[in-house]
Amino acid sequence: MTTGSLDHRDRVRGCLLGGALGDALGAPVEFESIGRIRRQYGPDGLTGPVPDWRGKVGLITDDTQMTLFTVEGLLRGGDVDAVRRAYLRWLDTQEHPSPPPSAVPAGAPDDAFRTGALREQGWLYAQRAPGNACLSGLRDLRRPRAGAPAFVPSPFGEPGPVNPHSKGCGTVMRSAPFGLCAPDARRAFDLAADCAQITHGHPTGYLAAGALAALVRLLVENETPGRDEPLVHAVRETMDLLATCPAHEETTGALRDAVRLAAEGDPTPEKVESLGGAWVAEEALAIAVYCALLNPGPGDVGRALLLAVNHSGDSDSTGAVCGNLLGALHGEAALPGDWLAHLEGRDAIAGLADDLAARFGDGHRVTDTWLARYPAG
Known part of the structure; x- marks a missing residue:
């Protein structure tokens, strides 16, 4: 897989660690207004990682949790069904205090999906404000009606069968990994949009997820890291992809607003908030893109993440998506090292x-050892 002049592994690490870093940075202020953030932390708001209400720094949220299970689904099959099963393993982490025994009878068709390396990691068994649509959608899928067919995504532009009116940002915040494994932006877009419908059926919810995956793929392919043009071109190409899909107007419009606002310069939290609160998918994507466009260089990642979390909205999700984008563009070395030192689960991430870089890199061989770690299903 060609990924430009940066090492492929470095880009994948940058994307996943950057997303986790933005997630953890924004988590302590996720439900706070910008006024309250300024009163608590000063006129500039957050200027770096701060403790959350538990007194701990660097804790990730459901955004990173689900992103990691997306990766596991890609490693264990890479299709919609494998990702669905991975998300059901994530659901276990939200319903139990520690890794539970399998509830599936031995020999049942889904027996293998209830086991896996991530499901056995105790640090992931923490509820960090998981999205209602993610929880309800997965619980519905876990209890299929007798004789009901397997989950099949709806055609693009039509409401999906699960939570058809939901376009929450729970689709976008978990979808960067699709851009790290697909051979091109179109296929990254399609797979992410399909898998977003596992929990969210509104077209804007799943098209915004596809747009993020396409952006990541285009940034990973960039040949000139360190310049700002690749991000601008990636946004334009992604809007061209969106234009081929029915019901793309909300997502395209949000990205267009982000580009227009970034061209004005002089970023402020108030300008960030003019793009929305990021509780819905297209707004979260637009805010993350806006913050990255204003801070596109490898030395700007910390500043971009701070802009992405200092607002009265879903700060952890916008921080996560912004980190995904700039991490994919510039690689792990561009991430603030002193912030990474506090990141929960850093080594596991x-x-x-x-493993994702190896699996979708050039010359990977699926060995017995690999299959033991990532069994199909």
């Missing part, structure tokens, strides 16, 4: 990133 980096290890999973390495």
